[in-house]
Amino acid sequence: MMKYSSRFWLYAPTLAFLAIAAFVMFHWWTAANAFEKKLAALKGHEAVPGIMLDWSAVTVGGFPFRIDADFTNLSVKGAGAHGPFAWSSEKFALHALTYGRTQDVFEAAGKQQVRWTDASGGDHAAAFLPASFHASAITDGRGLVRGDIDILDAGGKDFIADRLQLHMRRDPDGHDLDLMLRADGFKGGRIDKKLVQVYATLTKSAVFADLLRGEAGWPQASAKWRAAGGAAKLSQITAPGLSADALLSPFY
Helix, strand or coil, X not given: CCCHHHHHHHHHHHHHHHHHHHHHHHXXXXXXXXXXXXXXXXXXXXXXXXXXXXXXXXXXXXXXXXXXXXXXEXXXXXXXXXXXXXXXXXXXXXXXXXXXXXXXXXXXXXEEEEEEECCCCCEEEEEEEEEEEEEEEEEECCEEEEEEEEEEEEEECCEEEEEEEEEEEECCCCCCEEEEEEEEEEEXXXXXXXXXXXXXXXXXXXXXXXXXXXXXXHHHHHHHHHHCCCCEEEEEEECCCCCHHHHHHHHX
């Protein structure tokens, strides 16, 4: 006859596995349910001050360790640093881990359309198809820590590019923001460059704290930064004949 203690060690691993599986299922279901409610509240409304999101359809999945949201015809519209901007993507996906650090990964596919306003108030627009479009965002209790965009083989009516990159990092002390903008094999308008690369640090960027937390609008944060004496300090520029201010001005 099997002793009680022997039966315990025989069944304990199975019971432990079932308990962990139940916890994972409950945790994912709770996170997915909260995420779907948040999406419903965001659709057609401001996600953060001055930025509105909309889409024609979305499906949520990713069980058991992440949340996946696949959007159709996603659009982002709002007020940029100098005026209105808009971006839309035929297909867009968001991937967020349900465990570990707060990091979201984004993918876009199909036709991309973007409109923006430059520092002089001029309107610009571009439409393109990327071979791949990836982005990511890392956040903490103070908001956005790092943001990255990487686009490969983008081609449209107005330009082509082998690769486009934008990277932003908040310095650990919270006083500065580091920006890197890079374009490889870019041809468009009067620009035909094998490499365009700019490294810059935005000083006095503690005033961007509310923006990085999603609690303030882009135009107000930009104006506040300039009033505080903020400036862009260039550490490197590889763009003969191009102005760094012209390249970076859409962002501040």
